[in-house]
Amino acid sequence: MFELEIVIRLRGRFDAAQAERVQPRLEAVHTSAVVDFAELTYISSAALGLLFAAQKRLQEAGHELVLVNLSPHVREVFAIAGFDSIFRIE
Amino acid sequence: MYRTKRLPRKVSALQTISRWLDDELRRHQVDERTAFRIQLAAEELFTNMVRHNVSLSAEEIVLEVEVSPERVRLVLIDHDVEPWNPASAPPVAVDAPAAEREPGGLGVHLLRNLMDGLEYAYEGGAMRVEAVVERAT
Numbered sequence: 001m002f003e004l005e006i007v008i009r010l011r012g013r014f015d016a017a018q019a020e021r022v023q024p025r026l027e028a029v030h031t032s033a034v035v036d037f038a039e040l041t042y043i044s045s046a047a048l049g050l051l052f053a054a055q056k057r058l059q060e061a062g063h064e065l066v067l068v069n070l071s072p073h074v075r076e077v078f079a080i081a082g083f084d085s086i087f088r089i090e
Numbered sequence: 091m092y093r094t095k096r097l098p099r100k101v102s103a104l105q106t107i108s109r110w111l112d113d114e115l116r117r118h119q120v121d122e123r124t125a126f127r128i129q130l131a132a133e134e135l136f137t138n139m140v141r142h143n144v145s146l147s148a149e150e151i152v153l154e155v156e157v158s159p160e161r162v163r164l165v166l167i168d169h170d171v172e173p174w175n176p177a178s179a180p181p182v183a184v185d186a187p188a189a190e191r192e193p194g195g196l197g198v199h200l201l202r203n204l205m206d207g208l209e210y211a212y213e214g215g216a217m218r219v220e221a222v223v224e225r226a227t
Contacts, residue, residue: 013108015104015108015133016101016104016133016137017101017102017104017105042108042126042129042130044130044133044134044197044200045134045194045195045196045197045199045200046133046137046197048193048196049193049194049196050193052188052191052193053193055188056188056189056191056193059188073122073123073126076204077130077200077204080184080199080200080203080204081182081184081196081199081200082182082183082184082185082186082191085185086187086188086191
């Protein structure tokens with residue numbers, strides 16, 4: 001059986017200045033994908049908004065983003081945003 | 091003692107802000123948790139000012155940071171603007187399902203939950219917001 005896993009790797013800072021650059025790449029995802037946060041050091045509300053919009057669009061089509069390797073600080077931000085019930089975080 | 095920096099009213103200035111803050115916080119050996127929160131406060135407050143405030147004089151936004159052994163204090167001042175209190179932003183329904191939520195509006199919500207102090211003042215046409223994070227012991 002053949003399986004294709006799409007992995008999106010985030011690196012460095014994902015802030016409002018980076019959001020414009022990342023948005024078209026997230027919009028190009030049309031199936032379930034893993035988002036790897038291992039090398040992400042910082043995230044802000046602008047980035048959360050983009051990830052949420054992608055998740056909402058994908059879930060409506062029966063897909064999802066699965067988030068992995070979040071640092072404690074980034075994970076706390078997701079929890080405060082209420083995103084730990086919207087995203088599968090592993 | 092505090093340090094000051096003036097920034098143009100552009101979201102692209104975030105890179106300069108983050109590097110400047112990173113240097114200041116490292117110099118004082120500020121812990122990672124506190125540094126993350128101060129970086130977040132700087133971005134959320136600065137981008138709010140750039141996007142929501144119309145400055146009549148296009149004067150630069152002033153950032154101040156003061157690091158003491160107990161806490162880090164960050165102040166942003168925007169001159170010649172209309173009063174707008176970020177604390178007046180409506181609460182976010184974090185328990186609502188994704189279908190009932192919209193992207194955006196999370197910045198102030200994060201700051202309300204992650205800052206140990208968040209104060210707004212408006213005087214003489216200048217908006218001043220102060221965020222405080224107590225350093226981890």
